[in-house]
Amino acid sequence: MHCSLSSLLPGLLLVKDVVAVPYSDYVLAPSSRTLIPQTVYQSFGSVVDPQSLCDGSESTTVFVGTSSVTYDFGKNIAGIVTLEIEPPSSVNARLGLTFSESSLWISNLSSDATADLGLDATLWFNLSSDQDTYRSVPAQGRGGFRYLSIVSNGTDKVVVRSVSVNFTAAPTQDLRSYTGFFHCNDELVNRIWYAGAYTTQLATIDPRYGNSLDVLVTWPPAVPSMYTDWFSNFTITNGTTALTDGGKRDRLVWAGDMSIALETAIVSTYDLPSIRNSLEALFVLQTADGRFPYASRPFPDRESFTYHLHTLINAGNYYRYSGDVVWLAKYWPKIRLGVAWALGSVDDTGLAFVSANASSDWLRAGMSGHNVEANAMLYFVLQQGVHLAVVMRDRPSIATWTSQAKALKLAATNLLWDEAIGMFRDNETATVHPQDGNAWAVKANLTLSASQRERISSALQARWGPYGAPAPEAGPSTISPFIGGFELQAHYLAGRNHAALELIRRQWGFMLQDPRMTNSTFIEGYSTDGTLHYAPYSNDARVSHSHAWSSGPTSALIFFTAGIQVSDGGASWMIAPQPGDLAMVDAGFSTSLGSFSVSFKRASDGSYTHFEIKAPKGSLGKVQIPSETGVLVSSSGQRARLANGVASGLHGGKWSLLCK
Numbered sequence: 001m002h003c004s005l006s007s008l009l010p011g012l013l014l015v016k017d018v019v020a021v022p023y024s025d026y027v028l029a030p031s032s033r034t035l036i037p038q039t040v041y042q043s044f045g046s047v048v049d050p051q052s053l054c055d056g057s058e059s060t061t062v063f064v065g066t067s068s069v070t071y072d073f074g075k076n077i078a079g080i081v082t083l084e085i086e087p088p089s090s091v092n093a094r095l096g097l098t099f100s101e102s103s104l105w106i107s108n109l110s111s112d113a114t115a116d117l118g119l120d121a122t123l124w125f126n127l128s129s130d131q132d133t134y135r136s137v138p139a140q141g142r143g144g145f146r147y148l149s150i151v152s153n154g155t156d157k158v159v160v161r162s163v164s165v166n167f168t169a170a171p172t173q174d175l176r177s178y179t180g181f182f183h184c185n186d187e188l189v190n191r192i193w194y195a196g197a198y199t200t201q202l203a204t205i206d207p208r209y210g211n212s213l214d215v216l217v218t219w220p221p222a223v224p225s226m227y228t229d230w231f232s233n234f235t236i237t238n239g240t241t242a243l244t245d246g247g248k249r250d251r252l253v254w255a256g257d258m259s260i261a262l263e264t265a266i267v268s269t270y271d272l273p274s275i276r277n278s279l280e281a282l283f284v285l286q287t288a289d290g291r292f293p294y295a296s297r298p299f300p301d302r303e304s305f306t307y308h309l310h311t312l313i314n315a316g317n318y319y320r321y322s323g324d325v326v327w328l329a330k331y332w333p334k335i336r337l338g339v340a341w342a343l344g345s346v347d348d349t350g351l352a353f354v355s356a357n358a359s360s361d362w363l364r365a366g367m368s369g370h371n372v373e374a375n376a377m378l379y380f381v382l383q384q385g386v387h388l389a390v391v392m393r394d395r396p397s398i399a400t401w402t403s404q405a406k407a408l409k410l411a412a413t414n415l416l417w418d419e420a421i422g423m424f425r426d427n428e429t430a431t432v433h434p435q436d437g438n439a440w441a442v443k444a445n446l447t448l449s450a451s452q453r454e455r456i457s458s459a460l461q462a463r464w465g466p467y468g469a470p471a472p473e474a475g476p477s478t479i480s481p482f483i484g485g486f487e488l489q490a491h492y493l494a495g496r497n498h499a500a501l502e503l504i505r506r507q508w509g510f511m512l513q514d515p516r517m518t519n520s521t522f523i524e525g526y527s528t529d530g531t532l533h534y535a536p537y538s539n540d541a542r543v544s545h546s547h548a549w550s551s552g553p554t555s556a557l558i559f560f561t562a563g564i565q566v567s568d569g570g571a572s573w574m575i576a577p578q579p580g581d582l583a584m585v586d587a588g589f590s591t592s593l594g595s596f597s598v599s600f601k602r603a604s605d606g607s608y609t610h611f612e613i614k615a616p617k618g619s620l621g622k623v624q625i626p627s628e629t630g631v632l633v634s635s636s637g638q639r640a641r642l643a644n645g646v647a648s649g650l651h652g653g654k655w656s657l658l659c660k
C-alpha cells in the first residue's frame with residue numbers, strides 16, 4: 001500500500017451522492033423516443049436530397065421513379081416507423097420499408113429475417129391522395145434495426161417530408177436513467193459494458209408485441225422466399241413490460257437467455273417488473289408434476305431439463321437481487337415442486353439422467369444422459385435452493401437438498417471428471433469436453449479445489465481462437481456468446497481475472513466493433529472463423545444482433561471486476577475486486593435497499609493507491625482485497641483492519657482504505 005491521505009482526496013470528490021447518472025455519455029439508449037436517421041448509408045436511382053430526412057429540417061426528399069435510400073440510425077434501435085409525405089398525384093404510388101440490424105442484409109427487396117426460412121417481406125404503404133401520414137402498425141413494429149431502407153418502385157415522384165421512429169423498447173423505463181454504472185481506464189471495456197446494458201433494453205418489450213410465430217403454425221413450414229407473416233402481436237405475459245431474448249426475435253421469454261439477461265438488467269436498469277412479468281409467463285405454464293416450459297407462449301411445449309433449471313435459477317436470482325420475500329413465499333410451493341421434478345431424474349449413480357425427450361437446450365445437441373451441464377446446473381439449483389429454504393425456514397428441503405447435492409458432486413467427480421485433460425466430459429462416454437458444462441461446473445462449485453478450477457479455466461482458455469471461446473458441444477465451429485458469458489464467470493471464480501478481461505476484449509470487442517455488427521448491441525452467435533453464421537440456424541439473416549443472452553460482460557464486470565456481490569436484496573454483501581490489469585475502476589449499482597459502489601486506483605505494481613466503497617445503511621458486508629493489509633475507515637470514523645486481505649462485519653456506509 002503506497003497511498004497517502006492526499007491521494008485519496010481526488011477520489012473522494014468522485015463519490016456518487018449526486019442524482020446525475022454517472023458516465024451517462026456512454027449510455028446508448030436514446031434521450032428521446034422519437035428518432036430520426038443519422039446518416040444516408042446508400043441510395044439508388046434518382047433521389048433528391050436524401051440527407052434532408054436526417055437533419056429534421058423543413059426540406060423534403062424526393063424519390064423520382066424506381067429508387068431507394070438506406071438510412072443509418074448509427075446504432076441498433078426498435079420501433080414503429082412514421083412517414084410524412086406530400087399527397088401523391090397518382091393513385092398507384094407506394095412506398096416500401098425494409099429493415100436490417102446488420103449491414104450484411106441491407107436490401108431494397110426484403111428485410112433481414114425473423115424465421116429460419118427466407119427473408120422478411122417489405123412493408124408496403126399504398127399512398128392515397130387524401131392522406132399524408134403513414135405509420136407501421138404495432139404488430140409490425142421492428143424490434144431491432146440499425147438500417148432502414150425506403151423504397152419507391154412506382155413511376156411517380158414521391159415527396160417525403162419526414163421519417164421517424166417511435167422507439168418502443170423498454171416501454172416503462174426512463175431510458176437513460178441507469179441505476180448502475182461502470183467505468184475503468186479501458187475505453188473498449190467501458191463501451192462493452194454499456195452495449196450489454198443497451199442490448200438488454202432492446203430485449204425488454206411491451207408483452208403485447210411478442211412474436212406470433214405464425215411460421216410455426218404449419219410445421220414443417222413451406223419454404224417462402226419472402227416471409228410476410230412477421231407479426232409481433234402475441235401477448236406473451238401480463239403487465240406492461242417483459243424481458244425477452246432479443247429485440248428482433250424471438251421476442252419471447254426463454255428461461256436460459258434470462259440467466260444472463262436478468263443479471264444485466266439488475267446491474268444496469270434494475271427493471272424488476274420486467275423480470276417478474278417474464279417469470280410469471282414461465283410459472284403459469286408449470287405442469288401439474290412440476291415441469292417448467294422451454295419458453296413462453298406461443299412457443300410449442302417441449303421438455304427441456306436445462307431450461308427448467310434456468311427458471312429455478314432465475315427465480316432464485318430474482319429473490320437474490322430484490323429481497324422480495326413476499327414473492328418468494330408466494331412461489332415457494334412451485335419452486336419446491338420444480339426442484340422435485342428435476343430430482344426425479346436422478347438415478348442410482350447419483351446423477352440426473354436427462355431423457356431424450358427433455359434434451360432441448362440452447363440448441364446444442366447431445367444433451368441427454370448423465371450430461372455435465374445439466375448436472376452442474378442441478379447442483380447450482382440445489383445450493384441456491386438451500387439458501388432459499390433457509391429464508392423460508394423449510395427444514396425438510398434444506399436436509400434433502402443438502403444430501404442430494406453432496407451425492408451428486410461425488411458422482412460427477414467419479415463419472416465425469418477427466419483427470420488427463422483437466423476438464424469434465426460431456427457424459428461418461430463422450431470425447432467432447434463441453435464449454436457449457438465446464439463453465440457451469442466452476443460456476444456451480446461442482447469442483448473440489450482451487451487447482452481444479454484453475455485447470456478448467458486454463459483448458460477453456462487454451463481453446464480460444466481469434467474471435468473468442470468455442471463451444472465444441474455445438475459443433476466444430478460454434479461461438480456462443482451465451483455460454484461465453486458463463487465461461488467469463490468461471491474464469492473469475494477460478495481467480496483468473498486476466499483471462500476473463502482478455503476474453504471480454506477479444507470476443508465482445510469483435511462483437512461490438514466489427515463493421516458487420518451494430519456497434520451498439522451483441523449478436524446471438526457466430527462461427528469460430530468470424531463469419532456471421534450461427535450453426536443451429538440455416539438462415540444467416542435470422543441471427544439476432546441484439547440478443548440479451550450475449551450481454552454477460554455487463555454483470556461480470558460489476559460482480560467480479562468491481563467485485564460487488566449482494567444477496568438477500570443487498571442486505572448482505574461482499575466487495576472483492578478482481579481488477580486484472582486495470583489501473584482504475586469506478587462502478588456500482590442499486591437495489592431497493594440503496595446503492596452499492598466501489599472506486600479504486602492502482603499503482604503500476606498493482607497496489608491500491610485509492611480504494612473506497614459505499615453500501616446502503618442497514619446492510620452488512622465484507623471487503624476482500626487479497627494481499628492488502630491496510631485499515632478501512634468509515635465516514636463515521638469506525639476502523640476495520642484487513643486480516644489476510646479480509647475485513648468483515650462492515651456496516652453499510654462509506655469506507656476507504658488508509659495507509660498502514
Ligand SMILES: *[C@@H]1O[C@H](CO)[C@@H](O)[C@H](O)[C@H]1NC(C)=O
Nearest residue numbers: 044045066067068108152153
Ligand atoms: C436495389 O438495390 C440494388 C443493389 O442491391 C440496385 O442495383 C438497384 O438499383 C436498387 N433498386 C432500387 C429500386 O433501389
Ligand SMILES: *[C@@H]1O[C@H](CO)[C@@H](O)[C@H](O)[C@H]1NC(C)=O
Nearest residue numbers: 091092093094124125126127
Ligand atoms: C396496395 O395495393 C396493391 C395493388 O397495387 C394491392 O394488391 C394491395 O392489397 C394494397 N394494399 C393495401 C393494404 O391496401
Ligand SMILES: *[C@@H]1O[C@H](CO)[C@@H](O)[C@H](O)[C@H]1NC(C)=O
Nearest residue numbers: 066096122124152153154155
Ligand atoms: C413494386 O413492388 C411490388 C411488390 O413487390 C411489385 O408487385 C411491383 O411489381 C413493383 N413495381 C415495380 C414497378 O417494380
Ligand SMILES: *[C@@H]1O[C@H](CO)[C@@H](O)[C@H](O)[C@H]1NC(C)=O
Nearest residue numbers: 033034080138166167168206
Ligand atoms: C409510440 O408507441 C407507443 C406504443 O405503441 C404509443 O403508446 C405512443 O403513443 C407512440 N408515440 C408516438 C409519438 O407515436
Ligand SMILES: *[C@@H]1O[C@H](CO)[C@@H](O)[C@H](O)[C@H]1NC(C)=O
Nearest residue numbers: 139212214231232233234235
Ligand atoms: C397478428 O396479426 C395478423 C395480421 O393482422 C393476424 O392475422 C393474426 O391473427 C394476429 N395474431 C394474433 C395472435 O393476434
Ligand SMILES: *[C@@H]1O[C@H](CO)[C@@H](O)[C@H](O)[C@H]1NC(C)=O
Nearest residue numbers: 236237238277280281282284
Ligand atoms: C394473466 O392474467 C390472467 C388473469 O389473471 C391469468 O389467467 C393468466 O394466467 C395470466 N397469464 C400470464 C402469462 O401471466
Ligand SMILES: *[C@@H]1O[C@H](CO)[C@@H](O)[C@H](O)[C@H]1NC(C)=O
Nearest residue numbers: 300301302303304355357358
Ligand atoms: C415428451 O414431452 C412432451 C412435451 O414436451 C410430452 O407431451 C410427452 O408426453 C413426453 N413424452 C415422454 C415419453 O415423456
Ligand SMILES: *[C@@H]1O[C@H](CO)[C@@H](O)[C@H](O)[C@H]1NC(C)=O
Nearest residue numbers: 366367368369426427430432
Ligand atoms: C454424450 O455426449 C456426446 C458428445 O456431446 C453426444 O454426442 C452424445 O449424444 C451424448 N450421449 C447422450 C446419451 O446424450
Ligand SMILES: *[C@@H]1O[C@H](CO)[C@@H](O)[C@H](O)[C@H]1NC(C)=O
Nearest residue numbers: 383409444445446447448449
Ligand atoms: C465449494 O465446495 C467445497 C466442497 O467441495 C466447499 O468446501 C467450498 O466451501 C465450496 N465453495 C463455495 C464458494 O461454496
Ligand SMILES: *[C@@H]1O[C@H](CO)[C@@H](O)[C@H](O)[C@H]1NC(C)=O
Nearest residue numbers: 026028191513515518519520
Ligand atoms: C461506434 O460507437 C462509438 C460510440 O459508442 C463511436 O464513438 C464510434 O465512432 C462508433 N464507431 C463506428 C465505426 O461508427
